[in-house]
Amino acid sequence: MKKIGGLILIVLLAGCSSSASVKITSSFPSVLSEPKPIDASILIEDSFATYVGTPNKNTTIDIGASQVNLLNSAFSGLFDNVDFVTSLDQVTAETDLIITPSVIEVQLSTPSDNYLNVFEVWIKYNLDIQAKDGALITNWFMPAYGKTPDSFMADKEKAIELATIIALRDAGAKLMLDFYRIPAINDWLSRQNINQESQSL
């Protein structure tokens, strides 16, 4: 009887554990966009493809595969031809732009942190954008944000997963909306004589 009581207590205490390990596996919709006639190579480094965010010591969020999936779709909406490469050696001579995305940080805010009834996730990206000759055009800081509608009766891992998926979708939206608004990209485009009509919402 005592053993059963002890087991129930352990199970109950395990339920109160505040650690969470989340892996994002969801896919993302294709983007609806008119790409520009640009050939781009997206350099996906191993550290990006396998990235696991640790917003605090008790939480890990594995976003590596899903963010590659998202960028695959988003960059295809920005450029006519996109090559995903894993090293600079694979970049072809036709490439106009070489973009290397990286994650600076993943931040998490839970109801106990923010005193709101929501979970929030921030993913801070950096895009290193180079011309085909290797000259740096710009380093673009791209923050993305997602939150749950509310956390009432929500399982912590499910809530973090939902907020992260919304943040990843937001990253895709931010990229589509703002990429051609980056002043350095705008300057580069005008020098390349590439049509700048689209993507100007």
Added chain:
Amino acid sequence: MTKTIGKLGGQLGLLIMLLSGCSATTTIDEYRPTDQPIVLSGDEKVVILGRRDAGHYETDREFIECVSDEVTSGGIKVLPEQQFIDAIYPWFEPRTAPKGLPRLKRLIQQNNVKAKIDSLSIRYLVWLDGSTETTGKGGSMSCAIGPGGGGCFGFAQWDKLSVYEATVWDLDELVEKGKLRVDSEGTSYLIGVVAPIPLLTPVKNDACGSLGNQLKLFFSIK
């Protein structure tokens, strides 16, 4: 005999009084330039979307689904919210969704966006914006459990207020076709007499039903 009837009558009166306290008060305001319904022809569909750009609240999906179900029950074809948002990604995400008609007009100028909306046969877009909040709480309830059993004693009450606004956009003529606003409020009670007895006022359901029914009147099917 008379004493028993009197006791029963008293209990019935108390029950009626308690239950009458559980009904929501709902008000609907409507604006539209004409009293003629919008005629939906053939395969034309409506999409109902929730606003999610405010920081402190977002229109919950459950409410959107509830209103969509109400409108669908009137024979109007409604495209599910997530299906539309995914089909037109990323242009109706919280960051990118058009907040006004000028932005919508610029978005529709993109040929592929217009083509996608046409291919989905969506003619009208209904924005729902609002939330349900607890505005006041009172009373107290305490529960205890022991070897001989347990129970709750006390009384608690809370007030809820639902405020939602619906705006109808015509995606073909790119004009606003009308606005609806629903305010619904009510008080719920929890009475603890050994077992806790909840007397809940369905404030959000009332708001959904009223808004859905009124939206149905906006449209007619050819």
